[in-house]
Amino acid sequence: MLILFGMSWLVAAAPGVTAQQSRLLTVRQTGVLRVCTTGDYPPYTLRAEDGTYRGVDITLAGDLAAALHVVPQWIPTTWSALMDDFLARCDIAVGGISDTAARRRTADFSIPTSFDGKTPVTRRSDGDAYATVAQINQPHVRVIVNPGGTNEAFARTNFPDAQLTLWPDNLTIYDQLDLNNADVLVTDSVEGRYRQRTHPNLQVLHPNTPFDSAPKAYLLPRDDAMFASVVDLWLETEIRSGRADRLLADWID
Missing domain, CATH: 3.40.190.10 (Periplasmic binding protein-like II)
Incomplete structure (x- = not known):
């Protein structure tokens, strides 16, 4: 798990951005990582009747919050309202979100967590x-x-x-x-x-040969290299360790 060694380490990770400009500072100050998610797209995100969430991306986002020494706050959204809710209310959005050109007009993305079609x-x-x-x-x-x-x-x-x-x-x-x-x-x-x-x-039908292919990733704020570098570094560790694949296999195999 990623350990944060203070703000000076974070600035070094993204020298073009000051701590005061980054969403990371707000997250650390409030102690909360606000996570938009639809809750209707298993195995990535699934909202239970009691309002709790589970899924591959829910587990990973919760672990990301822990790595930042904050708590996750799940913000419900829909696919139609995803971008508006993300821009207005959230620090990150997760749950099987495809990295598309349309979404990149108003937000950035993390490194891909997987590819699907x-x-x-x-x-x-x-x-x-x-x-x-x-x-x-x-x-x-x-x-x-x-x-x-x-x-x-x-x-x-x-x-x-x-x-x-x-x-x-x-x-x-x-x-x-x-x-x-x-x-x-x-x-x-x-x-x-x-x-x-x-x-x-x-x-x-033919799940191994889909009609197309697109990366799945996390929505991130535009032009925040510091926050993106921290999220990407943490995700890369989880992916290389095989944990993301193991979480997915628990749902579909």
């Missing part, structure tokens, strides 16, 4: 009927996605001819496949692999 989730009884973009992009195919994130963006770009439904609750969206109210959901392969464990009638 979009794959179809369907009923097992449908076999491989919706395995390709061409098979899904048909007028009779009912595609369902959660609004505001990269799943919606992917669906609108690649399935313009399909019937598209925006389902507001990502925790119940898979029930719509079970109930035959939709035919296919395209999401990150890791989430699909987790969901087929909780919904045995569903399957994730």
